[in-house]
Amino acid sequence: MYVLCRRHTFQVENSAPKMTENAVFSQNKVLTIDTMNPNVKNVEYAVRGPIVQRAVQIEKELREGVKKPFTEVIKANIGDAHAMGQQPITFFRQVLALCSYPELLKDNMFPEDAKSRARRILQACGGSSLGAYSASQGIDCVRQDVARYIERRDGGVPCDPDNVYLTSGASDGIVTMLKLLVCGEGASKTGVMISIPQYPLYSAALAELGAVQVNYYLNEEKCWSMDLSELERSLAEARKHCNPKVLCIINPGNPTGQVQSRQCIEDVIRFAAKEHLFLMADEVYQDNVYAEGCQFHSFKKVLFELGPQYSNTVELVSFHSTSKCYMGECGFRGGYMEVINMDPEVKAQLIKLVSVRLCPAVPGQALMDLVVNSPQPGEPSYTTFMKERTTTLSLLAEKAKLTEEILNTVPGITCNPVQGAMYSFPNISLPQKAIKEAKALGQAPDMFYCMKMLEETGICLVPGSGFGQKDGTYHFRMTILPPTDKLKLLLAKVKEFHQKFTRQYS
Amino acid sequence: MYVLCRRHTFQVENSAPKMTENAVFSQNKVLTIDTMNPNVKNVEYAVRGPIVQRAVQIEKELREGVKKPFTEVIKANIGDAHAMGQQPITFFRQVLALCSYPELLKDNMFPEDAKSRARRILQACGGSSLGAYSASQGIDCVRQDVARYIERRDGGVPCDPDNVYLTSGASDGIVTMLKLLVCGEGASKTGVMISIPQYPLYSAALAELGAVQVNYYLNEEKCWSMDLSELERSLAEARKHCNPKVLCIINPGNPTGQVQSRQCIEDVIRFAAKEHLFLMADEVYQDNVYAEGCQFHSFKKVLFELGPQYSNTVELVSFHSTSKCYMGECGFRGGYMEVINMDPEVKAQLIKLVSVRLCPAVPGQALMDLVVNSPQPGEPSYTTFMKERTTTLSLLAEKAKLTEEILNTVPGITCNPVQGAMYSFPNISLPQKAIKEAKALGQAPDMFYCMKMLEETGICLVPGSGFGQKDGTYHFRMTILPPTDKLKLLLAKVKEFHQKFTRQYS
Structure with a gap:
């Protein structure tokens, strides 16, 4: 009934006998490989x-x-x-089931702590439903839980829930931040420093935004460590042809698996402060540290330990996600970012920007909450968890x-x-x-x-x-x-x- | 312990006594309202x-x-x-609970059709878990179910699951399509025709992408209908200063609540064909039709009923979502888009582009599946549903x-x-x-x-x-x-x- 190629065959026969079918087919289209956004064409993943x-x-x-x-x-x-x-964490999935179908709260098969977590999340949702939109920045109580988690992780360095934005996985947060940061044309175009080897989300997002990718090489001979001299070389090189404003770090490293030493993080922060760079720290593997003598140090904690000269000035955003660590819940697309020392006017712009997409998926927000507010000693699910x-x-x-x-x-x-x-x-x-x-x-x-x-x-x-x-x-x-x-x-x-x-x- | 303003107060006192604190604060930052991406600044929502x-x-x-x-x-x-x-549909939430915590499949409290839907969805997930990434275009079996739903809705007009892309709500699909379409500078910059009044996602996305917003006005006197003469006026005007390539329609209308007649849709399709415009049909309210004599006609169905001259050539993308209709499940961010007559090379670019963000949240994909594959007569949940x-x-x-x-x-x-x-x-x-x-x-x-x-x-x-x-x-x-x-x-x-x-x- 629906012959899909009639007109186009007709044209091949009559007007352009030597062209391939595909070329004629494309020629008539509004959207072709030649007319599409060239930045998207440059994306690789x-x-x-x-x-x-x-x-x-x-x-x-x-x-x-x-x-x-x-x-x-x-x-x-x-x-x-x-x-x-890998099996999901039982407690997480119990709470998610309870939130999805609250009738189950009447059932006796679920432990009390799972029920109370579910009740708390539902209370924070419009109409007590995961189906309502949340605030664009994320559910209030989840952001509060994230803030308390960060404070515990960082030995008491304060975290303001207003600086926490829930995201659809870490990728969403990274792309959103780059969107805010990238502008200019020619020699004033924003340059973004990324490690090589890198996780290709970065190069893809930079291509899409038309930013300049500025490569700094990790030192394979020294277990993929970051060398200050290489950062300096890369920056000096970049300044010849663009305006480098951002330095991205992935720690623990993807794809390279290194864990940065505290000293190295200090060096990077001092470098960013000196060179006036905005720091983006991709810390989604923060629980995935295996080697003896290695430890995860958050950029935020080290920044604050360097004293107010740094902690009051260096602009930093850190990303986390439900997809990695011991959770591995990639499909839920949960995540958050914390911004530090961000200009209040820019924060208002950031909130406006994320509001256009309404909100991150609420089940992913709920899951992020469970990750940062997991069972505590004395609670019935603690041992299993x-x-x-x-x-x-x-x-x-x-x-x-x-x-x-x-x-x-x-x-x-x-x-x-x-x-x-x-x-x-x-x-x-x-x-x-x-x-x-x-x-x-x-x-x-x-x-x-x-x-x-x-x-x-x-x-x-x-x-x-x-x-x-x-x-x-x-x-x-x-x-x-x-x-x-x-x-x-x-x-x-x-x-x-x-x-x-x-x-x-x- | 952490004094947040020390250095900046210091500078206020010493170097720029007449500036406001905020101005000095901003002056030192990498990212300020003056240095940020101006396109983002232009966004309104x-x-x-x-x-x-x-x-x-x-x-x-x-x-x-x-x-x-x-x-x-x-x-x-x-x-x-x-x-x-508004209460969620019981069946949907039962299946989502079962998918979240598959232990519940052993329980007798759930109807068999809910269990079989959950098993089918889980089988299609990596490791039988909602926590695995799906294919970037969406889970195969969900896209197949969407295709069958579209065919039923459109009286048998065929739908190829390869043309179906699952999205995070409709917004995600709309922005993705605009990203592909928008390019050029000056007079060759892409113009996108949108109805006024419009849903502000469109103007926001166009501002962010730096595209030209081309307004056509709905006729308030004739119940917010679309007038062909107004489309012509708007297009002719736009051609003086940009390259209009896209025509967006929202039917049923947001914020205006009108339902387009079949005749009007035919006119729009003929106009798009004649003027070489790419059609974007936002059809997320397709079940929300209340007025007597009004009926939802999908652009796809009308396109195919106009015959091969149109159905083989006019490029169309249609958007749907789990957020509206009788479901109202906004928080899950489920959605899909169907592309028709898209250039195969561009489809490859589209797949590449969506793969950078890995996949739409899997619980939203599962929910989209339930919407297009709801309980059937004879199944235990049918009556309640x-x-x-x-x-x-x-x-x-x-x-x-x-x-x-x-x-x-x-x-x-x-x-x-x-x-x-x-x-x-x-x-x-x-x-x-x-x-x-x-x-x-x-x-x-x-x-x-x-x-x-x-x-x-x-x-x-x-x-x-x-x-x-x-x-x-x-x-x-x-x-x-x-x-x-x-x-x-x-x-x-x-x-x-x-x-x-x-x-x-x-």
Whole structure:
């Protein structure tokens, strides 16, 4: 009944016989690749890029019975804990069920602390329903709970709930802040300093906003640490062609897994103060610290410990989320940001900006509340909660160690310790012949490597080129999330593949 | 311990004794009102603007015991059904509870159809958890259910799930589409045609993107209908200074409550085809049609009924949401958009763009699924579901009629029939003296009127100036959502206030 191509076929036949169908098809359209927003075209996001698209295709082929040298695709490309089998925290889900269907409050199957948390959240919702819009900045009592959590975490450094904004995951907050900060044209265009390797949300958001991405390189030889001299080099370079205003840090690091020392954070804050830079601290992995001797230091706490000269002046925003740590609740898109020393007029603008999108999803706000207001000693859910939390974090620590150890047994692979976060980012030596073949195909050499690994083993990784890396070095990012047995199998397969690949191209 | 103003006070005393504290405070900052993104500064969003901020303040004052001529603030400013006491659909919330805490699947308290829906949704989630990321375009089976819903709604016009994108409410989809469409500078800058009065998300998104807002006026005399001649006028005018590429329609209308006739939709589609415009149809109120003789016609269905000359060429995107209709589940931020005749290369760009933000919140996706795949005859929850749905929609129809009738009894207020959606948008006559006083205060006259009404009665409305209106006319938007008794009281208060206001300024 609905012939979708009639007119367009007609035109191919009559007016432009040599053009491809697609070209004519596009020519008539309002929105084409040539007329669309060029900033969007410049966006790249490797974590869900071509490798992952091919992985989805292969999964479909497997279901359709296509023969492969493997029986399943293992997606180690993204920090998606539940998809890898991590179980949700029982208490969180009980409260969310109670909030979703408050009839359950009459039931005896739920512990009292879960019920009282649910009642408290519902009371703060319009019409006592998760279905009402919240204030655009987030539910009041949730922001209060976040503030108290931050104060506990930072040994009493005060936190004003007015400085807390609930967000849809950390990504939403990061993009919102960049939106406020980015402006200008030509040499006065805002430059934003990001670590290389970086999490590609940053480069994608900067491309979309038309900002200048200013790269500073982490020091792979020193366990991906941040060197002050490199920050200085990068900034001086950038000042030649743009107006660098923002310095972004991810700690613990993604994709690089390092945990910053207190000294390093102090240095960064002093640098920002001296160079008049706005600090953005992505601290979503704050509970994911595994290596002995490493500890999470929040930028906020260190800032305040440096004294009023810094704590009254340096502008800082810190991001957190429900998606990582021991929760891994990515699907709920919960998160918050805390702004420090933000100009009051700009805060009013920020509130206006977030109000256009009405509010972050309320179930995600509720979940964020539970994370910052988890069961306390003496409450009925405390023991189970602590057991679940500890088990998940210990397993992650074990898998971080295991990943580093096994990868370092492979000749041609060098892996820094996975001190924190959820990823290893090993350096891989690729034979010249492979590099040449990749270049002939127009592919980054580590993309070529990862694509081949996917086709031959079913393992889905993200090439280092998707995060940025020093010229001439190659890496991949692999999550440490699969269950221990599967992770061992996966690492064995990676090892075998790497050896075969090296032989094949030597 | 932490003195927040020391350095800045120091500077006030020493270096710039005549500047205000705030100015010095700002001068030292990286991010100030002067250095921030000017596009964000241009954003306005009246639905949560100054009136609403004052309403929140007044609520606080009431709680603190400040005496007022009223005891509560009635927020009739926003289409927030649950906050106004509308009850959620039992079936939806049962399934959401089951998905949140799957242990409940073992329980006998839930009907079998709720359990089977929950199992189906969980099976489609990574690790069978709402906590896993979904595909960026949305969960496959939800998009399939959306496609089947659209086909049923549109009498069999086919819908390809690949054209369906799940979103965080409709706002997210609208902003995403505008992001793709807007580009260019100067006279080649993209122009986007929007109705006046409009829903201020559109003007806000256009300001943020730096696009040209092209106004076409709805005809208040003909029940806010769309006139072809006005579209032509507006387009011709716009072509003198920008590149108009997009035509946005809200049907049923927000804030104006009209329901477009089939003929009018045909005219608009023919106009778009002739003038080479991309159509954006905001159809979030598709179930909210109350007036006799009125019916919802989707742009998609009419497009296909116009024959292949149109259905193969006109580019259309339609938006829907879980927030309105009989559901009113605003807090879950569920929604979808369907794109028709979109260039395949642009679709790839769209998928890339949405992947940067990972995915819409999964509970909202689950809820969207339930809306498009609600209980069917013969299923255990069917009777209750239909009863709840019908009750809500009949009550809304009754309140739409009631609002129109009572407002039209007030001399100086003229209200078009509320044919659909959730708002009345009456025309108010304001005395010259009031207009003069407002202008002296630098306020829009209807802002002055609404602010006064809030202070004197506790009723929170949005002034027409926040949506746009013909010069010299004044309006307010009021939701029809309060419970019938409260709505009657509210309308009586509005009547009384208007009469008093008119007397006072005559």
